[in-house]
Amino acid sequence: MNQRQKEFTELYEKCHEAFLRYCSALAYGRLEVQDLVQDVLLSAYTHFDAIQKKEDLLHYLIRAARNRAISIRRRKHFQTEILEHQKERLVAQGLSLEMALDVQLLYWCLDQLPEKQGDALLLFEISGFSIKEIAHIQKSKENAVKTRLSRARQKLKELMAQKPNVHSTLGILGTLKTITL
Amino acid sequence: MNDDKDIFKKIRELPPEMNIEEVKGLITGLTAAPLPQNHWFPNITLRNILMITLPTTVVFSTLLMLFPVKEQEKIAVVENPTPIIKELVVDTPPQNQSIQSVTRPIKKVEKPKRSSIVGKFKIDTLRDIKRMHPILKIPRAVLVLDIEPLVDHTAQKKDSVANLNVQIGKNCELFQGNISRFSMYLKTYLLEDGLYKLKDGKLRISFFNSKIVINRRLIPEKLQEKYAIFFAKNQIIPCPVFIIEITKKYIAAGKITLNGFKGRVEGSITLNDLNKIKIEDIQPIGTIRKKRNVEDFHSLVLRGDTEVHIKDGELPSVWLELANIEEEAVITSVDQSVLTIDAMSLGHGQNATVRVFIEAPIYRSIIVEDMAKVVSKRAIMAEDLSIIVRHQAEAKLEIDAEEVTIDVISGDLVVFGRAGQQIITGRPPLHQGSFDNSRLKVKAQ
Numbered sequence: 225m226n227q228r229q230k231e232f233t234e235l236y237e238k239c240h241e242a243f244l245r246y247c248s249a250l251a252y253g254r255l256e257v258q259d260l261v262q263d264v265l266l267s268a269y270t271h272f273d274a275i276q277k278k279e280d281l282l283h284y285l286i287r288a289a290r291n292r293a294i295s296i297r298r299r300k301h302f303q304t305e306i307l308e309h310q311k312e313r314l315v316a317q318g319l320s321l322e323m324a325l326d327v328q329l330l331y332w333c334l335d336q337l338p339e340k341q342g343d344a345l346l347l348f349e350i351s352g353f354s355i356k357e358i359a360h361i362q363k364s365k366e367n368a369v370k371t372r373l374s375r376a377r378q379k380l381k382e383l384m385a386q387k388p389n390v391h392s393t394l395g396i397l398g399t400l401k402t403i404t405l
Numbered sequence: 406m407n408d409d410k411d412i413f414k415k416i417r418e419l420p421p422e423m424n425i426e427e428v429k430g431l432i433t434g435l436t437a438a439p440l441p442q443n444h445w446f447p448n449i450t451l452r453n454i455l456m457i458t459l460p461t462t463v464v465f466s467t468l469l470m471l472f473p474v475k476e477q478e479k480i481a482v483v484e485n486p487t488p489i490i491k492e493l494v495v496d497t498p499p500q501n502q503s504i505q506s507v508t509r510p511i512k513k514v515e516k517p518k519r520s521s522i523v524g525k526f527k528i529d530t531l532r533d534i535k536r537m538h539p540i541l542k543i544p545r546a547v548l549v550l551d552i553e554p555l556v557d558h559t560a561q562k563k564d565s566v567a568n569l570n571v572q573i574g575k576n577c578e579l580f581q582g583n584i585s586r587f588s589m590y591l592k593t594y595l596l597e598d599g600l601y602k603l604k605d606g607k608l609r610i611s612f613f614n615s616k617i618v619i620n621r622r623l624i625p626e627k628l629q630e631k632y633a634i635f636f637a638k639n640q641i642i643p644c645p646v647f648i649i650e651i652t653k654k655y656i657a658a659g660k661i662t663l664n665g666f667k668g669r670v671e672g673s674i675t676l677n678d679l680n681k682i683k684i685e686d687i688q689p690i691g692t693i694r695k696k697r698n699v700e701d702f703h704s705l706v707l708r709g710d711t712e713v714h715i716k717d718g719e720l721p722s723v724w725l726e727l728a729n730i731e732e733e734a735v736i737t738s739v740d741q742s743v744l745t746i747d748a749m750s751l752g753h754g755q756n757a758t759v760r761v762f763i764e765a766p767i768y769r770s771i772i773v774e775d776m777a778k779v780v781s782k783r784a785i786m787a788e789d790l791s792i793i794v795r796h797q798a799e800a801k802l803e804i805d806a807e808e809v810t811i812d813v814i815s816g817d818l819v820v821f822g823r824a825g826q827q828i829i830t831g832r833p834p835l836h837q838g839s840f841d842n843s844r845l846k847v848k849a850q
Contacts, residue, residue, distance in 0.1 A: 233432050237425060244421035244428075257422045262431055269432065317419050323412070330412045349413040380409055 232272055236265075239282030242351040246286060249346050250293035252331040253307045260296075264289045283361050286351075290343060297335075333383040341376035344369055582639050584658050584671055588651045594635065600624055608651040611687035612643040614732040618689045645731055648687050650679070661687070688730075697723040697737045702744035704770035707777040707798070709748035711735070711759045715771075715781050715802075718764025730757035737761075743770075746777075773798035773816070784822050794818045 236243075244261065251260040267288050268281065275284055307328065314324040334342045340362060347353040347361065355373075359366045592608065595601035600619050601608055611618045617632045618624070624632065636643065646660045648668075657679055659668010665680035701721050707713050723737050723744070734757075736747045748759040770791040773779050778799045787806040794800050794816040804822040811820065811829045 229432055233429055236428065236432065240425050240428060241421055244423055245417070248422050249416075258427075261423060261428065265428070265431055313422065314419070319415060319419070323415055326412050327416060330409060330416075350416050352417065377409075384409060 228272065229269075231278075232269055235278055235281045236285075239285060242353065243282060243285050243289070246346065246351040247289050249331060249334065249350050250289055252310060253328075253335075254293075254296055254301075254303065255306065256309075260289060260292060263292055267292075283357075286347070286361050294339070329384065330380075333380050336383055337376055337379055340364075341372045341379070344372040345376040345380065348373055582641075584656050584669055587639050587641075587658075588649070588656050591635070591649075592651070594632070595619065598624075598628055600628070606652060608649075609687065610649040610651075612645055612647055613687075613689050614693075615643040617643075618687065621687070621689050623689045623693070646684060646687075648682065693728075693732075694724060694726045695732060697725060699723050699737055699744060700739040700742075702739050702742050702765060703767050704743040704772075705763065705768070705779075706743060706745040706772045706774070707761075707779055708746065708775045709735075709759070710776045711746060711748045711761055711778070713746065713761045713763060713777060713779045715763045715765075715768070715779060715785065716783050717766065717786050719766060721765045722763070724762040726758075726760040726762070728758045730759060735759050735761070771800070771802070773800050792818065792820070 243264075244257070247260050247264070248257050251257045264285055268275075268285055275281065311324050311328060314327055315321060319327065334346060336342075337345070344358050344362065347358045348355070353361070355366050355369050359369045362369065364372075591610070592601065595608070596603070607620070609620050611621075613623065615633075616623055616629055617636070633643070641647070644660065646662070648657075648659065648661060648666075650657045652672075655670055655672030655674040657666070657668060657670045657674065659666050659670075661667075661682055661684055666676070666682065670679075699721065705713075705715070721744075723746075725732065725735055725737075727735065730748075734748060736745070738745050744763070746761050746763075768785050768787050768790060770793075771779065772793045772795070774795045776797050779802065780800075781802045781804075784803040784805040787804065787809075789808045789810075790804060790806045791810045791812070792800065792802065793812045793814070795814045796816060798816040800817070801819045802822075804820055804824060806823070807825040809820070809824040809827045811818065811827065813829075
C-alpha cells in the first residue's frame with residue numbers, strides 16, 4: 225500500500241459505517257452492495273487529488289454513490305435474485321423473517337419517494353447524518369432539509385399503509401423461500 | 406407490520422455488509438483497477454446516436470419544409486476576377502446570339518428565362534464604373550423586340566403620337582449600338598455631372614426639341630452639347646419619341662409608336678409597363694420659354710390652339726411659352742411684314758399649351774382664326790387698325806386708334822378703348838354697347 229492509499233484509507237475509516245449503510249440502502253434490490261462500493265471508491269480514489277477538503281471525503285463518497293445509484297436506477301429495475309440474496313443476508317444477520325420483509329418494504333417505499341426527500345430520509349435515519357450535514361451534502365438550507373424530512377416521513381407512512389399487496393406478495397415470497405430453505 | 410421507526414432502528418443496528426478490512430482490500434487493489442465506467446467512449450452507443458440524429462433530422466426536415474430555399478439562392482454566384490463587380494451572375498450566356506423578328510415575344514419578356522440574363526452589376530462607386538471597360542466586352546444576348554400591343558391604347562394617345570410620327574418618326578431609327586456599354590457610359594457621365602444619383606433608381610432619357618431630357622427634366626444648356634456629341638457618337642439621333650429607360654432590372658432603348666414600345670430590351674421587364682408609356686410621359690415637366698427671332702412685322706395672323714398676348718413695344722419680338730409640346734409644333738413666320746403664328750398643324754396632347762407673347766411698335770391688322778385667343782393687357786397704339794375674327798376665335802383687345810375696322814365673321818370679340826372712327830362690317834353682328842370709351846361686345850350670330 226503506497227502513501228496515497230494509506231492517506232485515502234485513513235480518511236475512509238472515519239466514514240466507513242455511514243457510507244456502507246447508505247450504499248446498502250441505495251443498492252437494495254438493484255445491484256450488489258460490493259459493486260456499488262467498489263465503483264464509488266474507485267472514483268473517489270481516482271479523483272482523490274482533486275478533492276480540496278480531504279475531511280469532506282464522506283460527502284464526496286455520498287454524492288458519488290447517489291449519482292451512481294441514480295444512473296443504475298434508470299437502467300435497472302428490481303431484480304428478484306438480488307432481493308432474495310439481500311433478504312437472506314438480513315436473516316443471516318439476525319433479523320426475523322418478518323423484519324427482513326419489512327426492511328425490504330421500507331427500501332421499496334423509500335425508492336418511491338421523490339429523489340431528494342428519499343435521499344434526505346435515508347441519510348438522516350439510516351446513515352445517521354445530522355440535518356446540517358445533509359444540507360451540506362444536498363447543497364440546501366437546513367430548513368429545506370427539515371421540510372423534506374417531514375414530507376418524506378408522511379409519504380412513507382402513506383406508502384407503507386397503502387401497499388398491503390406488495391407487502392403480502394413479498395411476504396409470500398419470503399415465506400415460500402423460508403419453506404424451501 | 407412494524408412501525409417504520411422500528412425498522413429504521415433495526416437497520417441502524419445491523420452491521421455493515423462489508424467490514425473495514427474488506428474495503429481496505431478493495432483500496433489496495435485499486436491501483437490495478439480499470440478506468441471507471443463513466444469514461445466518455447463507452448457511452449457512445451447506438452441508442453445515443455439515434456437519440457441525437459433522429460430529432461436533428463426531423464427538425465431540419467421541418468425547417469426545410471416550412472422555409473424552402475428560394476430559387477434565386479440556388480443560382481451559383483460566380484466571383485468576377487476583377488474587383489469592380491461585386492456580384493456577377495452568369496447563367497449560360499449564349500454567345501453572340503441575336504434573336505430577330507420574334508413573333509409574339511410577349512411571353513418571353515413577361516417571364517424571361519434566366520439564360521437571357523447575362524449579368525447583374527452592382528457598382529459601388531463612380532470610380533468603379535470607370536473601370537468597367539473590359540467587362541463591357543462580355544458578349545451579351547440581345548433580344549430585339551417587335552412588340553405587338555398588349556393594351557388597348559386610347560385614342561388620345563394615338564392622337565398625341567400620330568402627328569409626331571408623321572413629322573419626325575421617319576428619322577427615328579432603332580438603336581443599333583451596344584446598349585449596355587452605352588448605358589454604363591451614360592450613367593458615368595450623368596453621375597459626374599450630378600444629373601443622376603444611384604438612389605434615383607430609374608433613369609429615363611428622352612429628347613425634347615433636340616434637347617436631352619433626364620427623368621423629365623431638361624439638362625442644363627451648358628451640358629447639352631456634351632451629351633449631344635455623346636449621343637451622336639453612339640448613333641442616336643435626337644428624336645421626340647425615342648426613349649431610353651435604365652433600371653436595375655433592365656435596359657430598354659426604343660421609340661414610342663402607335664402600337665406601343667418598339668426597340669430593344671435587355672433584362673427582365675413586363676412589357677405592359679413599357680407599352681403604357683405615353684409621349685407626355687417623356688416630355689419635360691413644366692413649361693419652357695423661348696424667344697423666336699423674327700423680322701419686322703406690323704400685322705398678325707393668329708391660328709391654331711394658341712393663346713396670344715400682344716402689347717406695344719419698341720422692337721418686334723416673339724416669345725413662346727410651351728408646355729408638353731414640341732417647339733417645332735409652333736410655327737412663327739414673317740412674310741411681307743405679316744407675322745403668322747400657327748400651332749394647329751401639329752396636333753398635341755390634352756395637356757399641351759402654347760402661349761405666345763408678341764411685342765411690336767405698331768399694329769395695322771390682326772386676324773384671329775381657328776381656336777386662337779388673343780388678349781391685350783394694355784392699349785394697342787394704332788393709326789388704322791383692322792381686326793378680323795373668324796371661326797371659333799376669341800379676341801379681347803384694348804385699342805387706342807384713329808380708325809378701327811372690325812369684321813367679325815364668327816367667334817367673339819370684345820373691344821374697348823378709344824377709336825376716332827369705327828367701322829363694323831361682316832355678317833350681321835350682335836352689337837352690345839358702343840366703342841368710344843366703353844366696351845364694345847361683338848358676338849357673331
